[in-house]
Amino acid sequence: MDGPAPGMRHAGTDGVGSGGAGSGGAGSGGTRPEAAAPGPGQPAASPPAAIPGGVQPDDALLVLSGVGRRFPGGTRALSDIDLTVRRGEFLSLLGPSGCGKSTLLRLLAGLDRPSEGTLRRDAALAAGGMGFVFQEPTLMPWATALGNVRLPLRLAGIGRREGEARAAAALEAVGLGGFQRALPRELSGGMRMRVSIARALVTRPALLLMDEPFAALDEITRHRLNDDLLALWSETGVTVVFVTHSVFESVFLSTRILVMAAHPGRIVAELRPPPPPRPPGFRTSPGYAAHCAEAMAALERAMALPRMVLSRAAPPA
Amino acid sequence: MKDGTADARPDGTALAARLAAQAAPVAVGLLVLLLWEGLVRALAVPPWILPGPVAIGTALVADWPLLGPSLLVTLRIALLSLLISAAAGAGLALLFAQSRWLERALFPYAVVLQVTPVVAIAPLILIWTDDVTASLLICATIVAFFPILANTATGLRSADRNLEDLFRLYGATRRQSLLLLRVPAALPWFLAGLRVAGGLALIGAVVAEFVAGAGGAGSGLAFRILEASFQLRIPRMFAALALISASGIAIFAALGLLQRLLLRRWHESELRRER
Numbered sequence: 001m002d003g004p005a006p007g008m009r010h011a012g013t014d015g016v017g018s019g020g021a022g023s024g025g026a027g028s029g030g031t032r033p034e035a036a037a038p039g040p041g042q043p044a045a046s047p048p049a050a051i052p053g054g055v056q057p058d059d060a061l062l063v064l065s066g067v068g069r070r071f072p073g074g075t076r077a078l079s080d081i082d083l084t085v086r087r088g089e090f091l092s093l094l095g096p097s098g099c100g101k102s103t104l105l106r107l108l109a110g111l112d113r114p115s116e117g118t119l120r121r122d123a124a125l126a127a128g129g130m131g132f133v134f135q136e137p138t139l140m141p142w143a144t145a146l147g148n149v150r151l152p153l154r155l156a157g158i159g160r161r162e163g164e165a166r167a168a169a170a171l172e173a174v175g176l177g178g179f180q181r182a183l184p185r186e187l188s189g190g191m192r193m194r195v196s197i198a199r200a201l202v203t204r205p206a207l208l209l210m211d212e213p214f215a216a217l218d219e220i221t222r223h224r225l226n227d228d229l230l231a232l233w234s235e236t237g238v239t240v241v242f243v244t245h246s247v248f249e250s251v252f253l254s255t256r257i258l259v260m261a262a263h264p265g266r267i268v269a270e271l272r273p274p275p276p277p278r279p280p281g282f283r284t285s286p287g288y289a290a291h292c293a294e295a296m297a298a299l300e301r302a303m304a305l306p307r308m309v310l311s312r313a314a315p316p317a
Numbered sequence: 318m319k320d321g322t323a324d325a326r327p328d329g330t331a332l333a334a335r336l337a338a339q340a341a342p343v344a345v346g347l348l349v350l351l352l353w354e355g356l357v358r359a360l361a362v363p364p365w366i367l368p369g370p371v372a373i374g375t376a377l378v379a380d381w382p383l384l385g386p387s388l389l390v391t392l393r394i395a396l397l398s399l400l401i402s403a404a405a406g407a408g409l410a411l412l413f414a415q416s417r418w419l420e421r422a423l424f425p426y427a428v429v430l431q432v433t434p435v436v437a438i439a440p441l442i443l444i445w446t447d448d449v450t451a452s453l454l455i456c457a458t459i460v461a462f463f464p465i466l467a468n469t470a471t472g473l474r475s476a477d478r479n480l481e482d483l484f485r486l487y488g489a490t491r492r493q494s495l496l497l498l499r500v501p502a503a504l505p506w507f508l509a510g511l512r513v514a515g516g517l518a519l520i521g522a523v524v525a526e527f528v529a530g531a532g533g534a535g536s537g538l539a540f541r542i543l544e545a546s547f548q549l550r551i552p553r554m555f556a557a558l559a560l561i562s563a564s565g566i567a568i569f570a571a572l573g574l575l576q577r578l579l580l581r582r583w584h585e586s587e588l589r590r591e592r
Contacts, residue, residue, distance in 0.1 A: 111482050127488035138479040141583045142501045154497070155487040183583050203487075 061085045061125060061207055061239055062108055067117035068264075069103055076264035077103040079308070081117070083258065083267065085207070085241055090233055090276070092242045092250035092257045094295065096303050100265020101243045105211050108241060124206040128156055131200025131238075133210040137192035139184040139199075145171060146180040149199045156203070170198040173232065190221035197229070201236065210242045214249070223283070226252055230276050247295045251288065252278060257295060261302040268305065269298040368552040373559060376552035384541060384553075388560050391522055391537035394450065395568065398457035399518040403511055405458065406465025410507075414473040414499060415491075424470075431463040435521055439528035450535070453525045460521030465510040472506025473499045505584045508576040515568040523561060 062085040069078040077100040085091060085108070093101040106112040107119060109132055131152075139148045149167035158166075168180060174194040184192055193213055200208055214222040230253060233240055244250050250257045251273045259269040273291045282288055350370045356362075357369035364372050377384065409427070413420035439456050446452035476498050484494040526539035536544075538557045545553040580587040 106482075109482075109486055111486060130486065132483060132486050134479045134483075136479065138477060138483060140480065140498070140501065142504075151483075151497070152487045155484065155489045155493055185583060 059086050060120075061087055061122045063118075063120040064107070064114075065118055067107065067114040067119055069100070069107060069112065070115045078107070078114075079264035079266050081265075081267060085239060087206075087239055088237060090230075090240045090242065090253055090255045092244055092254040093260060094244055094247065094250045094257050094299060095260030095265075096262055096299070097245060098265075099260040099262040099302075101260050102211050103265065104260075105209050105241065105243050108207075109209050122206070128152065128203040129206050131203065131205040131208045133193075133196050133200045133208070133213045135212045135215060137184065137189075137196040139192060139195055141184050143183075144180065145176060145182050145184070145187070145195045145198075148184070148195055149202050151199060152203045167198070167202055170202040171195070173201065173235075174198045175228065188221075190217055190225060193217065193225060194228075197225075197232070201232065201238070204236070204238075206239060208238045208240045210240065212243050212245065215245070222249070227278070229253065230278060234277060247292055247299060251291045251295050252283065259295070259298045259302050261305045263307040266308075268302045271295055271298060365549050365551045368555055372552045373555040376550070377556035377559065380553050380556060384538070384557060384560060387536060387538045387541045387557070388564065390535060391519075391526070391539065391561070392564055394453050394457055394522040394526075394537065395519040395564070398454050398461055398521060399511075399515055399568075401454065401458045402462035402465055402514050402518060406462040406510065406514070407469050407507060409466050410469035410473055410503075411495075413470050414495065420470065427463060427466055430459055435460050435524055436528055439525050442525075443529055449529055453522060453529060453537075456525030456528075457518050457521030460524070461514040461518035464513040464517065465507065468506045468510030468513075469503055472503030475506070476502035505576075505580055505586060508572070508579065509586075512569065512572045512576065515572045516565055519561065519565050519568060 062083070064081050064083040067078065067081040067083075068076065070076050081104065083104075093104060095101045103112065107114055109130060110121070110125075111132075139145075140151070143151070146164060146167050149170050150163045153163040153166060168177075171177060171180060174197050176191060176194050176198065179187065179191065179195075184195070187195065196213070200210075214225050217225065226249060229240075232238070240253075242250070242253060251271075253276070254273055255275045257271040257273065258267045259271065260266065261268045271291075271294065273295075274287065354369040354371060357367060362369075368376070409423070413424070435456050438459065439452075442452045442455050443449070446455065473495075480498055481494065484498055489497070522537065523539040526537045527543065530540065530543060538561050541557045542554050545551070545557065577587050
């Protein structure tokens with residue numbers, strides 16, 4: 001095939017380096033202003049240098065080095081993950097099912113622990129500093145939309161009055177202002193997902209983790225939610241890590257895409273689509289199509305990679 | 318409410334269908350009673366072998382001064398033991414939820430208590446307890462509490478895994494996840510257990526009273542049945558039996574209503590199909 005994993009990663013970075021040209025725009029995503037130099041964590045001039053790990057320390061929310069996860073049964077879900085999540089970026093993990101992207105997300109959330117390697121977490125990610133959106137809306141069926149959104153605040157010991165005000169504001173932000181008293185059953189799938197996003201944002205987290213949140217929704221609803229998610233991202237400046245198996249979704253949303261391969265789950269390529277915002281008509285633009293084709297090719301290469309028996313394959317040719 | 322597909326049928330048909338559904342069991346009951354009375358008369362079955370519904374109804378009215386107070390005694394024991402069962406079953410389940418160890422250690426004994434026939438333990442309980450009412454309560458509670466315990470314990474363990482993760486992510490305390498997540502998630506399970514326990518409490522009360530055989534003014538329906546059978550007053554026996562059945566149905570229906578009131582807004586079991 002194309003060669004071992006490390007080679008792939010460079011190839012991928014080079015391939016979409018052109019996307020870095022507009023990297024100044026990433027600043028509009030709400031990155032911290034104090035980050036030095038042109039584009040935060042994204043040296044526009046020399047794309048190949050943008051290897052994970054090569055960033056200023058204060059720019060990183062999460063730093064994983066050599067992280068692996070082996071399940072009790074012996075399955076290696078993840079192997080040798082080097083990954084830095086930078087403040088303000090919209091990072092997608094793109095891969096086929098079974099490539100460990102959800103496992104990786106759970107590691108980032110602290111819901112699971114790596115069996116190898118180290119995971120460093122910024123202090124901003126203490127309780128309430130992270131929001132999580134699951135594949136399912138995962139709402140409490142007995143509680144109203146307002147009650148569901150207020151939950152993280154309630155768990156943090158914030159009083160009813162303030163909690164309800166903030167929850168109402170969060171519902172308003174996702175376009176569900178009139179549905180405070182509705183129970184999850186009374187809402188459509190897309191609206192439930194909006195409640196779930198409002199709940200994840202109500203603590204004003206530094207990091208929003210999303211696990212294929214729109215996979216179960218129809219395309220029209222998904223497009224609207226994608227637009228709205230990008231709007232929320234640029235308004236709040238929250239950092240997003242977004243798991244998906246949709247090439248189109250990842251290109252549309254992200255400032256950076258990590259392509260993953262399975263058996264074991266590993267990162268094999270990095271892509272940089274032009275950073276948002278997405279003007280109207282972007283979905284049908286040739287540029288978008290070109291980036292999608294690029295991402296599709298990277299994904300296909302990842303899926304064609306042979307299963308790795310050892311943690312590192314043979315040396316490059 | 319938003320999509321009209323479900324209510325596409327005209328309202329009149331829907332109402333008629335619902336009425337028919339409610340009338341069906343009543344019609345079957347009436348038919349059986351009619352057939353019963355007819356056969357008893359046609360074959361001239363003597364009332365001490367099988368009285369007809371009319372004779373039973375007559376006995377029920379005539380013996381009401383005797384049967385009415387007994388009904389109250391039996392109902393009181395059944396309902397009290399149901400209350401105790403609910404408290405004990407739910408309480409024990411909450412305790413189990415605190416520690417897997419405790420659950421492992423104690424659950425087998427709850428099962429032992431459940432599978433031992435109450436008829437076999439009742440005499441012992443009667444010996445150990447001075448007060449008859451108290452011993453009847455203990456017997457009925459032993460029979461009734463297990464489904465509540467087993468159901469509630471399962472319910473407390475069956476909260477959505479992702480929601481549990483969410484609680485963990487936000488650093489919820491044990492107490493918070495118990496009160497805000499596991500208890501509400503267990504409520505439908507508890508109520509289903511309660512509904513089963515309602516019937517069992519009545520059965521427990523009647524069986525225990527049979528074993529106790531306590532007579533006198535404060536005796537319940539079971540004793541009235543025993544007494545009537547000794548005196549060969551078979552219609553009265555049947556009248557007492559009918560009262561027990563009616564009580565059972567009433568308890569079941571009341572608990573069903575409670576379930577509906579508590580769950581109707583959110584739980585699948587009580588939701589009408591909308592889409």
